[in-house]
Amino acid sequence: MALWGGRFEKGVDAFTQEFGASLEDDKAMAQEDIKGSRAHAKMLAKQGIISNDDAAAIDAGLEKISGQIADGTFAWDVNDEDVHMAVEKALTADIGTPGARLHTGRSRNDQVATDIRLYAKRLCEELLEGNVELRRTLLSVAEKNLGVVMPGYTHLQHAQPVLFSHHMLAYFWMFSRDYTRLVAARTAADANPLGSAALAGTTYPLDRDYTTQLLGFDHAISNSMDAVSDRDYLLDLDYACAVSMMHLSRLCEEIVLWSSTEFGFITLSDSYSTGSSIMPQKKNPDFAELTRGKTGRVYGDLMALLTTMKSLPLAYNKDLQECKEGPADAAKTLLDCMAIASGMLETMTVNAKTMLAQAGKGFTAATDVADYLAKKGMPFREAHEVVGKLVLYCEKHGKGLEDLTAEEFQASSPLFGDDIAQDLDPAGIANARVTYGGTGEAAVRVQLAEAKERLAADEGR
Numbered sequence: 001m002a003l004w005g006g007r008f009e010k011g012v013d014a015f016t017q018e019f020g021a022s023l024e025d026d027k028a029m030a031q032e033d034i035k036g037s038r039a040h041a042k043m044l045a046k047q048g049i050i051s052n053d054d055a056a057a058i059d060a061g062l063e064k065i066s067g068q069i070a071d072g073t074f075a076w077d078v079n080d081e082d083v084h085m086a087v088e089k090a091l092t093a094d095i096g097t098p099g100a101r102l103h104t105g106r107s108r109n110d111q112v113a114t115d116i117r118l119y120a121k122r123l124c125e126e127l128l129e130g131n132v133e134l135r136r137t138l139l140s141v142a143e144k145n146l147g148v149v150m151p152g153y154t155h156l157q158h159a160q161p162v163l164f165s166h167h168m169l170a171y172f173w174m175f176s177r178d179y180t181r182l183v184a185a186r187t188a189a190d191a192n193p194l195g196s197a198a199l200a201g202t203t204y205p206l207d208r209d210y211t212t213q214l215l216g217f218d219h220a221i222s223n224s225m226d227a228v229s230d231r232d233y234l235l236d237l238d239y240a241c242a243v244s245m246m247h248l249s250r251l252c253e254e255i256v257l258w259s260s261t262e263f264g265f266i267t268l269s270d271s272y273s274t275g276s277s278i279m280p281q282k283k284n285p286d287f288a289e290l291t292r293g294k295t296g297r298v299y300g301d302l303m304a305l306l307t308t309m310k311s312l313p314l315a316y317n318k319d320l321q322e323c324k325e326g327p328a329d330a331a332k333t334l335l336d337c338m339a340i341a342s343g344m345l346e347t348m349t350v351n352a353k354t355m356l357a358q359a360g361k362g363f364t365a366a367t368d369v370a371d372y373l374a375k376k377g378m379p380f381r382e383a384h385e386v387v388g389k390l391v392l393y394c395e396k397h398g399k400g401l402e403d404l405t406a407e408e409f410q411a412s413s414p415l416f417g418d419d420i421a422q423d424l425d426p427a428g429i430a431n432a433r434v435t436y437g438g439t440g441e442a443a444v445r446v447q448l449a450e451a452k453e454r455l456a457a458d459e460g461r
Helices: 014-020 023-046 052-071 083-095 108-144 164-189 208-215 224-229 232-258 286-309 318-323 325-347 352-359 366-375 380-397 406-412 418-424 426-431 441-460
Strands: 149-154 157-163
Touching: 023 052, 023 083, 023 108, 023 208, 023 325, 052 083, 083 108, 108 164, 108 224, 108 232, 108 325, 108 441, 149 164, 149 352, 149 426, 157 164, 157 426, 164 232, 164 441, 232 286, 232 325, 286 318, 286 325, 318 325, 352 426, 366 380, 366 418, 380 406, 406 418, 418 426, 426 441
Parallel strands: none
Antiparallel strands: 149 157
16 A cells, blocks of 8 residues: 555556656656765754654665665565655665654655755756867857858848858857756746645755755745746756757757758767768768757747646645756757767868868859948948849859959949959958957957956856
8 A cells, every 4th residue: 555545445457556656757867865864864863853863763764775776685565656655665664663754844845945945946956067078169160260160141141251150159058048948947846835835835854954954055045935846947948948958959050051961061970970771871860860859859848838837726736746847958969969960060170272162152242342432431321232243143144253354343433443343252251351259260259358357257157
């Protein structure tokens, strides 16, 4: 019979027991459960609710179980409903009556809430480390390829030449914002529900500040009903993971495009590519595509939890058992995908000549030609029209702006001089943009320094 079975005359049907169990999902936070129980027992003894001898026996027994779980020798019983019951049952079987006193002043509701918060903090810390590693790789790629010029795009059409480093640093800043969201998720989880009991608190003289200190929480939660029913911090974690996966998906979409024959901007390492079962020539960007695809499952994890929570009255409801699997999946998926992205970036070959050749195509110098006229005194709107007509002329005659003679330029405006040629060089166009935040090498060097400073600060946390 279940540990809560005193109220019931009949045992639980095998199927309903299996349906209601969460042991497999719970195993991931077994160490958090033990940590919470050890703190609870220590507090009970401090308050004189159980004896010091009982507390010592409980602590030693839980430490033993912790070691068994860590080395894989703990005997999980498939009939146990959850990790909390599994650990308590094993403890009582090992040390006897003191083990049965562990649950004094505690409900599974605040026990579960404590475990999940500790587990969420651990997941956030792992993700923060993964995020820092990915950004470190992006910085390295940007530094190594500082002089590489590529076409910048809007609407997936050639727009203006940019430095490849500038493009990579755009992702650095995206993932820096993701770091901030993960910190916020960890902060949201950093509150102690232990001592709230089922929903109303308890008549035992618990010291919640003491367990807060022992468990490394920032503060105890003020309202017992909110403490056992709140899962907002998991939504924060899911959301942070979803946004970061969106950024990874954007990056991987570009990796897929850039590694194609049509672009040829990069060559992926064999370690991050696969072949075809029928076409011997193929080298497929499967891992970039998988990362892009896995974004959907993380979005699903967020939507699933939002939907689970939307109609729950206070306080605890069994629906909340469904809150654990999604965030754990989202965190693992993101962590794996960040590692994959970091590996792809670190090992890919950047084809600088191909990028530069493409940076000069598609009339990417058009804006600078219009600026040339504006600097000569022509209103920019008129200059825009003049250059638009030049582009149309080029298209009709199968030319690029770089192919036009001085006479052809001057036919469209007498303001054009022989010096227009210097405004048609892709590298010169990119590097001329030296305002703060621009793509010119001088501006990118400033940006690199700021990125290093930001990364160092985040690493220091």
